[in-house]
Amino acid sequence: MNGFKLEQVSLFQNLSKNELKIVSDFLIDKKYLRGEKIFKKNAVRDKVIIIKDGLVQLQTEIADHQQVVALFKTGDFLGEMAFLAQQSSHQHTLEVASQNLATLELSVYHWYKILQKYPSIAQQIYQNIALNLKNRLDHANNKLVALFASGQIIASYTDFAQLSQHLIEIVQKIIPCQKILIASDGQNPERFVVRASFGFNKIKNHTILNINNDPLLQNVLAQKNTQIFSKDNWPIEYKNLSYDTKSLIVTPIKIAGQITGLIILGDKLNGRAFSTNNQILLDAIASQLAPVIEEEQKNALEKSSEDLKRVYIEPLL
Numbered sequence: 001m002n003g004f005k006l007e008q009v010s011l012f013q014n015l016s017k018n019e020l021k022i023v024s025d026f027l028i029d030k031k032y033l034r035g036e037k038i039f040k041k042n043a044v045r046d047k048v049i050i051i052k053d054g055l056v057q058l059q060t061e062i063a064d065h066q067q068v069v070a071l072f073k074t075g076d077f078l079g080e081m082a083f084l085a086q087q088s089s090h091q092h093t094l095e096v097a098s099q100n101l102a103t104l105e106l107s108v109y110h111w112y113k114i115l116q117k118y119p120s121i122a123q124q125i126y127q128n129i130a131l132n133l134k135n136r137l138d139h140a141n142n143k144l145v146a147l148f149a150s151g152q153i154i155a156s157y158t159d160f161a162q163l164s165q166h167l168i169e170i171v172q173k174i175i176p177c178q179k180i181l182i183a184s185d186g187q188n189p190e191r192f193v194v195r196a197s198f199g200f201n202k203i204k205n206h207t208i209l210n211i212n213n214d215p216l217l218q219n220v221l222a223q224k225n226t227q228i229f230s231k232d233n234w235p236i237e238y239k240n241l242s243y244d245t246k247s248l249i250v251t252p253i254k255i256a257g258q259i260t261g262l263i264i265l266g267d268k269l270n271g272r273a274f275s276t277n278n279q280i281l282l283d284a285i286a287s288q289l290a291p292v293i294e295e296e297q298k299n300a301l302e303k304s305s306e307d308l309k310r311v312y313i314e315p316l317l
Contacts, residue, residue, distance in 0.1 A: 004052045004074055006104075011050065011077045011128050019121050026110040032101040038078065038094045045082035045090055047107045051075065054101030058094050068280050071097065080129045082108050160184060160292055161205075164196035171265070171285065172198070175278050179245060179266035182289075183209055185259070192217075192262055199266065202242040209262075216241055217250070221259055226251040226279045249274040251282040255290050263289075 006012060006020055015023065027050070032038065038049060038056055049056075051074050058070040072078060072094075081088055086108075115122045164182040171180060179199030183192040192209040203209075211217050215237045220227050229238070229248040245266035253261030263282055268274060 009050055009075055009077060010132050011048070011080070011125060013128055014124055015121065019118075019124075022118060022121060023106075023114065023125075026114060027104040027106055030103050030105050032096045032103070034096050034099050036096045036101075038096065038101075038103075039090045039092070041091065041093045042089050045079055045085070045088050045108075047105050048077055048079045048082060048111075050077045050104040050106075052102040052104055054096065054098040054103075056094050056101065057097040058092050068097075068283070071276050071280060073276075077132070080132070083111050083126075083129065161195045163289075163292060167285070167289075168196050168198050171263075171282075174281060175265060175274075176269040177265045177267055178269060179243075179264075181264050182261070183264070184253070184261040200242070201244055214241060216243070216248075217262070220250045220252055220262070224252060224254070224257070224259060226283055228274045228279065230273060247273055249278060249282065251279070251286050253286045253289050261286070261289060 006024060007015075007017075012020060012023060029052075032054075039045075051072060053074055056072040056076075056078065057068045058072075059068050078094065079090075111122075114125075167182060168180050171177075177199075181194050181197040181200060181203055183194045185192050190211045192211070194203055194205055194207040194209065197203050197205055197207070209217060211221065215235070216229065227250050229250070231246045243264075243266060247267055249265045251263040252259040253263065263286055265274065265278075265282070
C-alpha cells in the first residue's frame with residue numbers, strides 16, 4: 001500500500017513496537033471509492049481515520065461555489081476531535097478525491113477500551129494529537145489568512161492592474177517564490193497581457209504572452225486546469241521560452257469555463273517542487289479573481305459601446 005507503515009503515522013509516533021501491536025489490534029481496515037463521504041457535516045464524530053493509500057478532500061464555499069481548500073494523503077489522520085469532544089459533530093464534509101481509498105479506522109468505542117486498559121498509550125496518542133493539531137492549525141491559518149486577505153482586497157479594487165500587484169505581495173507571503181506574474185486575456189483569446197510581474201527577467205508589466213508561440217501555455221489552455229512543470233522533464237520546445245525557471249506552476253483564471261487570466265509562479269524559495277496544496281491555494285484565489293476580470297471586461301465593452309455611439313451615431317442625430 002504505497003509503502004505505508006503504521007509507525008510512520010504521526011498519531012502513533014514514539015510508541016514502541018509492542019504498543020503499536022496493541023493499537024493495531026483495535027484498527028479496522030476499510031475501503032472507499034471516489035466521491036464517497038468519509039465524514040458528513042453535522043454527523044456525530046465517532047471515529048478517527050488513518051489514510052493508508054489515496055486522497056481525501058475538504059471543500060468549502062468560495063465565490064458561490066465549492067472549492068477544495070485542503071487535501072489529505074497517505075499517512076494523514078482525520079477526525080481526532082472524536083477523542084477530545086464526546087458526541088461533538090463534524091464541521092465539514094470530507095470525501096474521497098482519489099479513485100480508491102484505503103484506510104485504517106479507530107472507533108470511539110475501541111478508543112475508550114484503550115483508555116481503560118492502556119492509559120500510557122492513550123496519553124502518548126493524546127500528546128501526538130495535540131502536536132498535530134498545532135501544526136495543522138498553523139498551516140490552515142496561513143491558507144485561510146491568504147484566502148481572507150485576497151478576498152478582502154479583491155472586493156475593494158476596481159483597477160485590475162493595481163489589484164494584481166497587491167495580490168502578488170499576498171501570494172509571495174504564503175508561497176514564497178522567486179517569480180510571479182498575473183495576466184489577463186485583454187479581450188483576445190490568443191494573447192494574455194501581463195498586469196503585474198515580479199522576478200521574471202524577460203517578462204515585465206504589459207508584456208504580451210502570445211499563445212501561438214508558447215507551447216507551455218497551449219498545454220495549460222488545453223487542459224484547463226492548474227499545471228506544475230519542472231525543467232528536469234520539460235519537452236525541448238519549452239526550453240527556449242521566457243520563464244527562465246527550474247520549476248513553474250500555472251493556474252488559469254476561468255469565467256464560464258473559458259480561461260481569461262493566468263497566475264504563474266516560478267521557483268519556490270525553499271527549493272522544493274510546487275505541491276498540491278500550492279495548487280489548491282492558487283485555484284481558490286483564481287476563483288476569487290474571475291468576477292473582477294469579468295466586471296472589467298463588461299466595463300470595457302460598455303465603454304466601447306458608448307464610444308461608438310458618440311462617434312458614429314450621435315453626430316448623425
